[in-house]
Amino acid sequence: MNSKEQNAFLKSWYDDTMQSCFPGADDLIRRGTGFSNPVGQAFQQAMRIILADLLTTRDLESLRPSLDRIVRILAVQGLPAGTSVRFLFILRNRLESASDIPAEEKKLWIQRLDALAEIAVEIWCECRETLFQLQINGLRKRIQFLEAGSTPKEEGGIA
């Protein structure tokens, strides 16, 4: 895929992903740049890296940071795991239906995307675990505080 084709792929991949994950907000979110649009910034940067490196990299794990940037955002959008990794399958479908990519290359793309999807699910699970852990930490703090407030000073509390 040459750079022109890659850019066209990137644009349609990004548009479809935004439409899928942020319905009703896609145009506005796309409009902003940089720090005033962290979602768009993260998706565009990460997708560009994934698309550019997917075929050339020897170690798919090197794409984990880019995947992480996208999945970490999607993991806090109240979306199920499937929807949170759908962006990879959007790309997969586009590649499958592309008529100008040689069959061998297409096969390689798809194999690698499937492997990438496994990593994306792992990341999603880690994000959700972190999120619940943060909630538990907050609850623990509250309980510790309540316990200290109802325990006499002689017993180590502050009551």
Add this chain to the structure above:
Amino acid sequence: MAKVPKPAELLKNVSYEKVPDTRWMDTPVDFRPGTWLYPGKAESLETLGLPNPRKWSPEDADWKLPPNWKEIILEGMRERLDRYRSFRVFMDTCVRCGACADKCHFYLGSGDPKNMPVLRAELLRSVYRRYFTKAGQMFGKFAGARDLTEDVIKEWFYYFHQCTECRRCSVFCPYGIDTAEITMIGRELLNLIGCNVDWIVTPVANCYMKGNHLGIQPHGLVDSMDFLVENIQDITGLKIEPTFNRKGAEILYVPPSGDIFADPGTFALMGQLMLFHETGIDYTLSTYASEGGNFGSFASMELTKRLNAKIYAEARRLGVKWILGGECGHMWRVIHQYMDTMNGPADFLETPVSPVTGTRFEHAASTKMIHVTEFTADLIHEGKIKLDPARNDGVKVTFHDSCNPSRAMGLLEEPRYILKHVCKDFYEMPDETIRENTFCCGGGSGLGADENMEMRMRGGLPRANAVRHVHEKFGVNMLSCVCAIDRATLPPLMQYWVPAVSVCGVHELVGNALIMKGENKRTQNLRFEPLPGSLEAENE
């Protein structure tokens, strides 16, 4: 002459395929888990004398509203339109230019169109038009008006508690509409029918009855302070003796209670206590007004006034000359924008004058209260304290402008001035994310609960994204701030988005760097971690 695009050029980018299936008015709210807040406990409402205490949940179909709820809301709106000219102006003025649309951190982090400030305000405006304007009464939806229904109340509850009242949108509004005040009125109206949030109303009840949001009684407060004093003694060898309720002290010091009980706020408070000891100022704390913050401001003006009044009542009772506020955020919006008309003028107090430098803080001539960073920046400027920034070596710090001190009181330079004197490595985040343009922590204005953690992570994304940038570019590992809510909400935010970055108060770094008369050679910072260059650090 400027080239103006032709209609056809503009329209070619409009896709009618992407128009939502239903209009926003006809799209009822979906209470998604991780997004909404638990309702106020009945006993807290009873403590405060608020209407309609009951057990309910936003997920229930029946919210157990009072039978005449509609009448109450409309009468409440009428009263507020008469009382606050600003409210009427904000209801009438918006031209829906969209300048605010992509400025809200919740919109940027979630993409939910109803989190655009313009649309969030429209939730209330549509009802205003229907019942208070001729056009709305005559033309209904064509004039942007809609009937007040229970679904509208549910929508208000959901979205007015997804606004942190940070006022970033108001910075960009060409008309100066303060959308935070629209949210505040929206929440006030909800309070009239008993639709409030526990994370707000219970701290308010605690503060009303016991003097602080956490509900700690006076002896518990003193014990907690003793614990911090012991820690300071362990680190410096110096015994600090803060006093409580001491009549005749020159200054009443009011920190946010979160800093007395929870890390990392405790470290910031220790730094302040060390500074006061070193400069020998004559101050006291109050156990009656042991809370600088004001969660009342997240519910209604009436509750704001009640909590704020305690500070001034205590200043009068103790006979102090002026008030020194701690590293707090929303305390300062109340002090600078509402206090004087609510509980002022505080003419029984004096314009604050630093007893160390003699600087007269004229800007506080009305409120008689200054922020501790103003006090400390003045001490540094006048060369009254000795600092060793090397003790903070290894700390690469950036500064998060807390929404209220920055946008409500213009406190932009003082914290930076301090940081540059106590640390060698200070880095700013990108311009569009700091100072007046600062992004909220995502948990202010009563949204810092645990049940809405997903929403907090969405709302905090723009801030975290800027922190991530300076972390990757400069190796920043510390996010400093001057707000107790930030110190509670930013740590989980960082743990999720940028785990290598910790959070601290500005005065924690002051406490580390402060050279105190008679102190032992310091080997640990205020977190009991080895100081750079110490034997312990070398052993590690």
